[in-house]
Amino acid sequence: MRYLADLLTLSRLILSMVLFMMAFFGGSPKAVFIIFLVAELTDAFDGTCARIWPFPKNKVPKYRKYAAKFDMATDVLLAGAEVLFLTFRVNWIAGVIVMIYYAITSIGGDLLVYGKILGHPDDCKDNSLIKRNFPLAKKIILTRRYLYTICLAIVSILILFASNWPDSVKFSLVLLGCLIFIFAWFFLAQRRKNISRDAVDIEIKLSKKQK
Secondary structure, eight states, rough: OOHHHHHHHHHHHHHHHHHHHHHHHHHOHHHHHHHHHHHHHHHHHHHHHHHSSSSOOOGGOGGGGGGGHHHHHHHHHHHHHHHIIIIIOOHHHHHHHHHHHHHHHHHHHHHHHTSSSOBBBBBBBSSHHHHHHHHHHHHHHHHHHHHHHHHHHHHHHHHHTSSSSOOOOOOOOHHHHHHHHHHHHTTHHHHHHSSSSSHHHHHHHHHHHHH
16 A cells, blocks of 8 residues: 555556647547546545555655655646647637746746745755745745646636536536535645645744754
């Protein structure tokens, strides 16, 4: 079970590659929506599995050193694949707008908070904002995460409504998605506050230095 989190992350990478193929060579919006939904479920549970079944400290595989970056990269690939499908197969204007938005917020946000592209709380420059002003960096990260989630939901809805499902099914899925989001918003309140365990560790270290 210790490898379950890694397998879930790996499966998300594979599903991302499938979506890229469908974006370039064609595929039904229905299939893309289902694949993306399954991939997002792996993203929702891989972190939980890693915390429930951790590796013993003396038996952690060497590749786990890069687990956070790999997880982040698969998230980027998954979102990118869905946006490409939207651009090439559904609505190119909406796709271009989303790509520009993601490029600005992702690159700009990482440079601002971590001092590097694809940064992370445990992999950032010494003079980065997250180390100089953690509360402000935390607000920026959370705001970007909320906007990212909303934008990704809009992309998914556009692909959903491009499918050949009956309108009743489409609206039911949108309603279900809204209910899940509301549940997650309250159920994962602590996660919203902490961002990640790594970010909390940095906050603790900074507070000790200040003392």
